[in-house]
Amino acid sequence: MPARASLASVSPPTKPAGRGDVALAAPDPRALLRWYDRHRRELPWRAAPGTRQDSYRVFLSEIMLQQTTVVTVRPYYAAFLARWPTVAALAAAKLEEVLSAWAGLGYYARARNLHACARAVADAHGGVFPDTEAGLLALPGIGPYTAAAIASIAHERRAAPVDGNWERVVARLFAVEEALPKARKRLRALAETLLPDARFGDFAQAMMDLGATVCTPRKPACILCPWRGSCVAQAQGNPEAYPVKAAKAARPTRRGVAFLAVRADGAVLVRSRPEKGLLGGMSEVPSTPWLEGEPADPAAHAPLAAPWQALNGTVGHVFSHFALELTVWRARVAAGTPAPAGHRWVKREGFEAEAFPSVMVKVLEYID
Numbered sequence: 001m002p003a004r005a006s007l008a009s010v011s012p013p014t015k016p017a018g019r020g021d022v023a024l025a026a027p028d029p030r031a032l033l034r035w036y037d038r039h040r041r042e043l044p045w046r047a048a049p050g051t052r053q054d055s056y057r058v059f060l061s062e063i064m065l066q067q068t069t070v071v072t073v074r075p076y077y078a079a080f081l082a083r084w085p086t087v088a089a090l091a092a093a094k095l096e097e098v099l100s101a102w103a104g105l106g107y108y109a110r111a112r113n114l115h116a117c118a119r120a121v122a123d124a125h126g127g128v129f130p131d132t133e134a135g136l137l138a139l140p141g142i143g144p145y146t147a148a149a150i151a152s153i154a155h156e157r158r159a160a161p162v163d164g165n166w167e168r169v170v171a172r173l174f175a176v177e178e179a180l181p182k183a184r185k186r187l188r189a190l191a192e193t194l195l196p197d198a199r200f201g202d203f204a205q206a207m208m209d210l211g212a213t214v215c216t217p218r219k220p221a222c223i224l225c226p227w228r229g230s231c232v233a234q235a236q237g238n239p240e241a242y243p244v245k246a247a248k249a250a251r252p253t254r255r256g257v258a259f260l261a262v263r264a265d266g267a268v269l270v271r272s273r274p275e276k277g278l279l280g281g282m283s284e285v286p287s288t289p290w291l292e293g294e295p296a297d298p299a300a301h302a303p304l305a306a307p308w309q310a311l312n313g314t315v316g317h318v319f320s321h322f323a324l325e326l327t328v329w330r331a332r333v334a335a336g337t338p339a340p341a342g343h344r345w346v347k348r349e350g351f352e353a354e355a356f357p358s359v360m361v362k363v364l365e366y367i368d
């Protein structure tokens with residue numbers, strides 16, 4: 001729970017307008033747009049002032065930016081655009097190529113969705129994205145946030161792409177005390193009350209920029225904020241208390257053994273993960289199932305009979321719902337060893353073409 005307002009007169013945010021009875025002006029969207037005109041961030045996926053961005057570029061950047069930082073996304077965005085400059089080009093790519101180019105960005109379901117969506121746009125819409133939120137929402141892999149982002153930024157539709165930045169700004173402006181994730185519906189409703197009458201794309205991006213550069217999670221720079229005179233949390237003196245978040249459940253640790261079979265010619269035994277589920281369709285070194293507790297009888301899961309040797313140390317990786325600890329067992333086998341069903345040998349020069357997730361890249365460091 002946030003510290004209660006030092007202003008005794010601030011009412012709980014359960015009131016319809018959510019602004020209590022502090023005498024504050026309503027946030028004026030034009031003030032934010034004026035601020036944006038002076039302080040907008042220059043980003044590779046952002047159109048020049050006064051122009052509209054292409055749907056494909058908005059789509060590509062927004063899918064990449066989900067749960068990833070701008071700094072991480074920049075090189076991936078440039079590489080994808082250079083390799084697949086249009087949605088039709090991306091649709092024509094093989095899924096494995098897209099997954100491989102995505103490696104390192106994490107949350108691979110996004111890469112599969114990106115590809116599935118590009119195919120749907122190419123096949124069912126002649127390579128042109130729908131220009132309404134509803135039309136965009138009907139595409140595979142496009143949720144409410146991405147639909148609203150493309151609709152507002154590429155098509156100037158009245159839409160609110162409410163991301164974490166929007167949520168933080170709105171929660172503070174209105175001092176919403178309901179905790180996330182339950183508060184999401186209320187924050188969205190309040191966000192829609194802020195929308196201007198025009199310049200919807202700029203407004204969407206202005207909210208993202210305000211949240212990223214001024215109304216930051218820690219130490220928001222309220223003195224620089226165009227809405228400081230309208231913000232209940234700022235008036236209360238406790239903006240960092242918002243948004244209120246429900247306590248997180250502890251993240252469990254799963255363990256497993258990865259079997260690193262290295263042939264005499266340097267090739268490594270790999271397989272593809274099932275299309276659905278965690279790291280779906282990606283390449284991996286075979287392993288035991290990843291379960292809580294110590295792996296029972298790991299040898300029973302070895303892909304082939306070989307002189308397996310357990311190596312020192314573990315490979316760690318943190319996924320959204322669990323932490324993983326893999327012990328690596330390595331075996332060196334003869335050059336003519338055949339690959340068991342569902343597996344293949346891949347030489348080092350072939351690694352680039354494989355879609356190895358970060359955790360498997362760490363396992364492969366144990367080859368030598």
Ligand code: SF4
Pocket residue numbers: 169172173214215216220221222223225226227228229231232233234239
């Ligand atoms: S005044 Fe401060 S807390 Fe309120 S929206 Fe602006 S930066 Fe955020």
